[in-house]
Amino acid sequence: MQPNGSAGGGRAGDAARVAMELDRLARLQAELVAHGCDAGLFYDPNNIRYATGTSNMDVYVLHIPCRYAFVPAEGTVTLFDFKACEHLSEGHPAVGEVREATNWFHFFTGSRTEEYAGRWAAEVADLLGAGRPPGHGSKRLAVDRLDPYGLRALGQHDVEVVDGGEIANLARVIKSDAEIAAMRVALAACERAIGAMEAALKPGMTEQELWAVMHRIAIAEGGGWFETRLLTSGPRTNPWFQECSDRVIGTGDLVAFDTDHIGVGGYAVDISRTWLAGDARPTTEQRTMYAAAHEQVQRNIEMLQPGMTFAEVSERAHRPPDELHFPPGNAVVVHGLGVSNEYPLVVNRELFGTDGYDGVVEPGMVLCVESLVAPAGRPEAVKLEEQVLITETGAEVLSAYPFSEALLD
């Protein structure tokens, strides 16, 4: 049986995938130990995939918490999967045991929610205590998502609950060579989809018709899903963050998008490009904005060095001239990326004091370097974003998709 989450690739590909999955589990367990936890319980399907390599109805699982992974500080994972899904864990040796999940969301439990939560908590507490003599004090459990019913039910047992989101983020932040290789595969597939979209871009088509091309190729390549719907054209580019619509793209419009794609093998691809639609010459304003965005991304990639603090990154980050930059349309200088958008987040220097937090840039981090040039009151915006790997000496650009020659001229 071809394992879920496998892009194929034969026996050698499978061996590499299995080694990567076991390495990720070890990283997660090291972080659990560093936080003094006896175990972690993970509901976010991105965390489950990180810990086990398995996937199952992931977008659905994002809003219906119906599967979870119990990760002990040492040993294999007990995966609580959806009913009748045991076969999906074949070929994923991080999973030592599959059990049927006990969930307490209303759609499944109706009036019996508390009964289910109690049953769930008893099973988790039992796993936590397994092999330990009684009377050795409370157990410490990291949980990445836990609603009040669950927290109260665990409170009936001697379990201390801490934030599993922090632990998972810290485990995920440094990527192994195998993870970077997997990410390169995901990037190449996504970039073929971007290429198909650029080839298909013609004035007269709607934004959602263009976005459909991206979905068609990316899914056919084996990609997962798109986290957002950020593709807009012409006046819908500014302010940024509007979602893809039925607007008909016109000749000379800017078309901007952000992939936010969970790609082949479960690795995220998060890059942005801006194009000029149709056989038109860019306006001076379009060229000025594009050049400013391009310069921002390039200079910030050159700036990134291992050992810099997030505060330094924020302080030293290049930004476009004030008339193009203020008020800033995008608060982010760089953010982390792995199996999804993740730690760290480094915000603009204006916001760093109020919203920012510090840390250190390290080799093995993957960062997305952002630019949004969206001058207030002007009709259009330019969005660019590159995905880079922090190496021992600087930043290596992982994304290879070219910038727009028409707009860079």
Added chain:
Amino acid sequence: MHSLGPGADLEAEWVAAGLRLPDRTAIRRYRLERVRSQLRAAGCDAALLYDPMNIRYATDTTNMSIWTMHNPVRYALVATDGPVVVFEFSKGEFLDTHSEVVDEIRPGLSYTYFYAGTRAEEIADGWAGEIADLLGEHGRGDRRLAVDRLDPIGMRALEDRGVVLVDACALMEEARVVKSSEEIAAMRCAVHACEAAIAEMRAAFEPGVTEMALWSVLHAGNIARYGEWIETRLLASGPRTNPWYQEVSSRRVQAGELMGFDTDMICAYGACVDISRTWLCGGGRPTPAQHDVWSMAAEQIERNTELHYPGASVHEIVERSWYPSLDEYNYYTVLSHGVGLCDEYPSVFTRERWGRHGYDAELQPGTVMCVEAFVGSKSGGEGVKLEEQILITETGHERLSTYSLDLV
């Protein structure tokens, strides 16, 4: 500015197909009143909603829905006797101005590790203070708040301020379970769009095509028709059809094999269309084994659909339902389930699971149900997945899905 819609071409296509376009203002008002009436019945001052489906239901606003499912940075407070406040993701405040049921838009705060790093508790404290102030201003004093999703940090911060937390999932499901005629009008357009995308997939269904390539056609058809996403990856062929739940792969479908899929599609107007079909690749006649599993699945759909009518209880449906022997056949987890903005309340389990899992409810006019079947022999061979979407009417039920259930 951000009011999204299907566009003139799609609207014309739906009208030409005899469909009526929904009155979106009426939907917004109907839904908000459904939520408030549940809040009143539960004695709550407000609901605090994080699930993007619940936010869409209460406010008709969206922003990066899938991303916010695992990055809880966007939330809405719906006061029972006060304002609807959307706490929007940074810089996105302008996205919600189209909805007349939204009274106020504020920037949201997030205490997740990604946003707050080591400052989670400090930020959660500010976040909780703002919620508590709103409850103080618009509530009746006991600060009873319904929450649909809340992590321990936030829960502790609110409880420290004397807020009493109750479950919003139950009351949101109760609100969502009865659809208005306008919501059904929207869902009919969504079904039309979904079935057009299915027809495109059918046209691409040739021997040698990969499962992923087929699946990509359904995605593109949905996105191009104002749809948003697909919840799962349930398309499988040949031996991968049984047991069910294997995700779409790079496998090439061969002539003479079965291929089954489940749309699980969030379509136009945010309506979910959740239907399944199984097709025979390359045409021709199914083998006796293929015909057997298909005819059992089709019989299960036909017989169990008949049990769905207003006043029927879930327990009664379970007792009277028909499905092949679970000793001999792999089966689907539920016999039927509700659907609206996604899979919804209620769930109808098999007789074998009733004691441990089942709960009772009564079907009401305006509820939409998906009637399910999966049949695959436990001794191996291919399986068949079928699923129909039906509306409970005043007198019985009406099928909303129209695409043929046949194998060829």
